[in-house]
Amino acid sequence: MHYDFAAIEKKWQKLWEETGVFHAKNDFSLPKFYALVEFPYPSGQGLHVGHPRSYTALDIVSRKRRLEGYNVLYPMGWDAFGLPTENFAIKNHIHPEIVTKNNVAHFKQQLQSLGLSFDWSREINTTDPLYYRWTQWIFLQLFKKGLAYKKEMRVNWCTSCKCVLANEEVVNGVCERCGSEVVHKVKSQWMLKITDYAQRLIDDLDGLDYIERVKTQQKNWIGRSTGAQVRFDTAAGDPLLIYTTRPDTIFGATYMVIAPEHPILEKWADKIENLDAVRAYQDEAAHKSDFERTEVQKDKTGVEIKGVRAVNPATGKEIPIFLSDYVLVTYGTGAIMAVPAHDERDFAFARTFGLPVVEVVAGGNVEQEAFTDCATGTMVNSGFLDGLTVEEAKEKIIAWLEETGRGEAKVNYKLRDWVFSRQRYWGEPIPLVYCEKCGWVPVPEDQLPLRLPEVASYEPTDNGESPLAAMTDWVNTVCPHCGGPARRETDTMPQWAGSSWYFLRYTDPHNGKALASPEALRYWLPVDWYNGGMEHTTLHLLYSRFWHKALFDLGIVPTSEPYQKRTSHGMILGENGEKMSKSRGNVVNPDEMxxxxxxxxxxxxxxxxxxxxxxxxxxxxxxxxxxxxxxxxxxxxxxxxxxxxxxxxxxxxxxxxxxxxxxxxxxxxxxxxxxxxxxxxxxxxxxxxxxxxxxxxxxxxxxxxxxxxxxxxxxxxxxxxxxxxxxxxxxxxxCVDARVRIAVQVCGKLRGTVEMDADADQQTVQTAALELPRVQANVEGKQVVKVIFIKGKLINIVAK
CATH class of the missing domain: 1.10.730.10 (Isoleucyl-tRNA Synthetase; Domain 1)
Structure with missing residues (x-):
C-alpha cells in the first residue's frame, strides 16, 4: 500500500485547524501546561531547517501533555518590528508594514506545513497596534516607577548611514549594513534601569529549572563582584574613584589609567599640559569598538596626562595618570589603579611605557618579565599587610580604607542599564511628549496606542534623528499636563520591547481592557517550559525577566519569574559541518524537505x-x-x-x-x-x-x-x-526482564555469558558458569579463592 504523505498531511492539518483541537481551553479548573518557543522574526528568507528543531521538540512535549489530560497552551506569533525589515523597505521602496505582512504569511504557511500543534487562535504580532498599545502601556508604567529615564551617553554612530547603531549592529568596528566606519558620539538616549534588578536577577535563578549553562551565562553577563571603591587624591584637587576586586594589591599600584571618555578630563582641561595630545588620543579611541579596545592581546597605547598626578593612598607616593583605551568608561568608575605585577594588561602597558612593576603577592616571576595572577599567596612589599594571606589582606585593607575615609567595601556589576532608544522608523513610538514647562510627560493611557504615522521616506536623517522627527504635524502636540505646546518623542523602541512580554499576551490575546486578565495570568503563569537559542540567553531572556519582575512589583503579574523551565537546542549545521549560510551554499530549505x-x-x-x-x-x-x-x-x-x-x-x-x-x-x-x-x-x-x-x-x-x-x-x-x-x-x-544474560569473568577477563532467571542467586549462577568450556579451561588445576557476584549482571571467579 502506497504511503501518500502529501495527501495525508494536508488532510490532517486542515482537520486539526477546522476543529480547533489544539486550541487552549479557557476552563481554568483544568490542570494546565504552558509550552513556549521563541517567536520568530519573519524575515524575507523564511524558515531554514534549524527553526523546526526547537518548535518540533516542544510540539512533542505538548502533544504528550494533551494525551496526559492537560489543558495545553502552545502558542505562536511574530516578533516583527526591527532593523532588517526597515532596511529591506528602504532598499526596495516597499512600506515596512507590507514587507511584514508578506513575510508573516510565508512563515505561517511554512510552520503550518510542519504539522505543529500551535494554537493559531492566539496568534500575535508585535507590529499590530492592538498589541503595541500594551507595549507602550508597560513602558509608561516603567517610566512612572522611575525605571525609564533619558540621559546623554556614548553611542555607535555610522558615518555613512548617519544613524545610531546598537552594539550588535557593529562588526569589527564597521557598520554591519553598509561596511562604513563607526565612531562614538554622545547622544541623548532612553534607558531602562535593569541594574536596579541585578541582584534579584542572580538570586532568583536558584529556584528555576534552567539548564546550567543558561544560568552560568546570565550570572556572568550580570557580572557581580565584591571589592572596594578607593579614593585616589590628585594634584588637580578632584579625586579619582576606582573600583577594584583586589584591594589587597593596592601597595603594588604604580600608576593609574582612565578611560578616554572620562568626564573628569573636562574638569582638568586647564591643568593638563599636553591637552592637544590628550584630545588626539580621545579622537583616536572614538574610532574603535569596545571589543577592539578590550582585546587582551592588542598592543597597548596611551598618553600620560602631564600636569596632574595621583597619590597612592596606601604608600603616599605620587604616581602618574595615563589615558588608555583598554579602560572603558562604562565599567566600574571608568578609572583603574594599575597593578602590573598581577594583571596581564597592566603588565603589558607597564612594559610599553617603562613603568615600575612591584610584586605584592609572593610567588611571582616579575624578573622573567611576566605577570602573576595571584588569587592566593602571601602578601609582600605591602606594609602592614605583609605576611597575610590574600583573603586576610582584603579584609584588613577594606577596614583600613573605611577607618581612614579613603574608601569602602563595594559590590559591583558588569551589567549596564539597557539602551532603549532607536533612531529608526519601524518600531513602537515611545509614548512621551516633552514640554518646556513640565518636562517629559506620558501620553494619557486612553490615547494609546500612539500609532506610527505614515512617512514618505524611511531613510535616516542627516543629523541621526528618526525619520519621525521630520513629521512636524505628528511631532508638534500639546502637553497633557498644562495644555501648552509640546513635542512628541521621535525615538522608537528596540525590537526587544515587544519580545519582553509577548508570553503574557498569549494568555489572553484579544483582551481590549488589559494586557491580559488577572484570571488568565494567575492560571497560566509561570510558563512551564520555554525553549530557545543560547544566543538569546543574555539579551531577550534577561530583558524579559527584568520586565516581568518590574510588572510583579507593580502588582500586574502574579509571579516574580516568567519561566519555570528553560532549555536550549543545538544548531543544525550544513552537511559540511559549518553553520548554514547563503554564502557557504549549504542552506537546506524545509519547504523542499x-x-x-x-x-x-x-x-x-x-x-x-x-x-x-x-x-x-x-x-x-x-x-x-x-x-x-x-x-x-x-x-x-x-x-x-x-x-x-x-x-x-x-x-x-x-x-x-x-x-x-x-x-x-x-x-x-x-x-x-x-x-x-x-x-x-x-x-x-x-x-x-x-x-x-x-x-x-x-x-x-x-x-x-x-x-x-x-x-x-x-x-x-x-x-x-x-x-x-x-x-x-x-x-x-x-519492565524487568524475567530472563537476563549474565557476564562470566575469570580473574576479571570475560570468558562467556549464561542466560538465567533475573533473580537467580549466586550459587545457581556459579554452577552454570563453571560448566562453560572457556571457564573450565581457565580454572582447571586452580583453586577458586574468591567470587564476585552482581545479581542479574555479572559473576567474576578469581582462581589461583
Missing amino acids: VKAYGADTLRLYEMFIGDFEKAAPWSDTGIRGSKRFLERVWNLQEKLLPGDGYRPELESDLHKTIKKVTGDIESMKFNTAIAALMTLLNRFAKEGASRGEWRTFLLLLNPFAPHITEELWEVTGLGGRLNAQKWPTYDEAK
Whole structure:
C-alpha cells in the first residue's frame, strides 16, 4: 500500500485547524501546561531547517501533555518590528508594514506545513497596534516607577548611514549594513534601569529549572563582584574613584589609567599640559569598538596626562595618570589603579611605557618579565599587610580604607542599564511628549496606542534623528499636563520591547481592557517550559525577566519569574559541518524537505539527528533513513493480528518501550526515544503486532510523527481520534526482564555469558558458569579463592 504523505498531511492539518483541537481551553479548573518557543522574526528568507528543531521538540512535549489530560497552551506569533525589515523597505521602496505582512504569511504557511500543534487562535504580532498599545502601556508604567529615564551617553554612530547603531549592529568596528566606519558620539538616549534588578536577577535563578549553562551565562553577563571603591587624591584637587576586586594589591599600584571618555578630563582641561595630545588620543579611541579596545592581546597605547598626578593612598607616593583605551568608561568608575605585577594588561602597558612593576603577592616571576595572577599567596612589599594571606589582606585593607575615609567595601556589576532608544522608523513610538514647562510627560493611557504615522521616506536623517522627527504635524502636540505646546518623542523602541512580554499576551490575546486578565495570568503563569537559542540567553531572556519582575512589583503579574523551565537546542549545521549560510551554499530549505519526504519525516529526522542540546550536521542520507522507517510503519498495517492486549512474549518489551519513550521525551532525549520505537518496530516486522500493541505503538509515535499516526489510527479502525486518547502507562514490575544474560569473568577477563532467571542467586549462577568450556579451561588445576557476584549482571571467579 502506497504511503501518500502529501495527501495525508494536508488532510490532517486542515482537520486539526477546522476543529480547533489544539486550541487552549479557557476552563481554568483544568490542570494546565504552558509550552513556549521563541517567536520568530519573519524575515524575507523564511524558515531554514534549524527553526523546526526547537518548535518540533516542544510540539512533542505538548502533544504528550494533551494525551496526559492537560489543558495545553502552545502558542505562536511574530516578533516583527526591527532593523532588517526597515532596511529591506528602504532598499526596495516597499512600506515596512507590507514587507511584514508578506513575510508573516510565508512563515505561517511554512510552520503550518510542519504539522505543529500551535494554537493559531492566539496568534500575535508585535507590529499590530492592538498589541503595541500594551507595549507602550508597560513602558509608561516603567517610566512612572522611575525605571525609564533619558540621559546623554556614548553611542555607535555610522558615518555613512548617519544613524545610531546598537552594539550588535557593529562588526569589527564597521557598520554591519553598509561596511562604513563607526565612531562614538554622545547622544541623548532612553534607558531602562535593569541594574536596579541585578541582584534579584542572580538570586532568583536558584529556584528555576534552567539548564546550567543558561544560568552560568546570565550570572556572568550580570557580572557581580565584591571589592572596594578607593579614593585616589590628585594634584588637580578632584579625586579619582576606582573600583577594584583586589584591594589587597593596592601597595603594588604604580600608576593609574582612565578611560578616554572620562568626564573628569573636562574638569582638568586647564591643568593638563599636553591637552592637544590628550584630545588626539580621545579622537583616536572614538574610532574603535569596545571589543577592539578590550582585546587582551592588542598592543597597548596611551598618553600620560602631564600636569596632574595621583597619590597612592596606601604608600603616599605620587604616581602618574595615563589615558588608555583598554579602560572603558562604562565599567566600574571608568578609572583603574594599575597593578602590573598581577594583571596581564597592566603588565603589558607597564612594559610599553617603562613603568615600575612591584610584586605584592609572593610567588611571582616579575624578573622573567611576566605577570602573576595571584588569587592566593602571601602578601609582600605591602606594609602592614605583609605576611597575610590574600583573603586576610582584603579584609584588613577594606577596614583600613573605611577607618581612614579613603574608601569602602563595594559590590559591583558588569551589567549596564539597557539602551532603549532607536533612531529608526519601524518600531513602537515611545509614548512621551516633552514640554518646556513640565518636562517629559506620558501620553494619557486612553490615547494609546500612539500609532506610527505614515512617512514618505524611511531613510535616516542627516543629523541621526528618526525619520519621525521630520513629521512636524505628528511631532508638534500639546502637553497633557498644562495644555501648552509640546513635542512628541521621535525615538522608537528596540525590537526587544515587544519580545519582553509577548508570553503574557498569549494568555489572553484579544483582551481590549488589559494586557491580559488577572484570571488568565494567575492560571497560566509561570510558563512551564520555554525553549530557545543560547544566543538569546543574555539579551531577550534577561530583558524579559527584568520586565516581568518590574510588572510583579507593580502588582500586574502574579509571579516574580516568567519561566519555570528553560532549555536550549543545538544548531543544525550544513552537511559540511559549518553553520548554514547563503554564502557557504549549504542552506537546506524545509519547504523542499517537506515536499520531497513529508513533514513527519522531517520532524522525525530532526529529533533523531543527535543530542538535542548539541549542534549536528544535516545529512541527506539520514533523512532518507527516517523516511524508510515511516514507510515500514505504514506497511505494518497489513500485519496486524487479532487481540486488544499484549502478547506474553512482547509484554515486557511494550512496557519498557512506554517507560523509555515517556522518560526520554521529558529529558529531551528524543533520539533515544525514537531508537526504542525503531527496535520495537523490528520485532513487529518479524512477528506482527496485535491491535493492542499497534494502538500503543501509534500513541508513542504520535508526538514525533502526528500525521501518519492519526491516519493509521483511523484506517485500522481503532476508534475515535488519536488526539483524544490517553497516553499509555507502564507497569514497573513488567519492565524487568524475567530472563537476563549474565557476564562470566575469570580473574576479571570475560570468558562467556549464561542466560538465567533475573533473580537467580549466586550459587545457581556459579554452577552454570563453571560448566562453560572457556571457564573450565581457565580454572582447571586452580583453586577458586574468591567470587564476585552482581545479581542479574555479572559473576567474576578469581582462581589461583
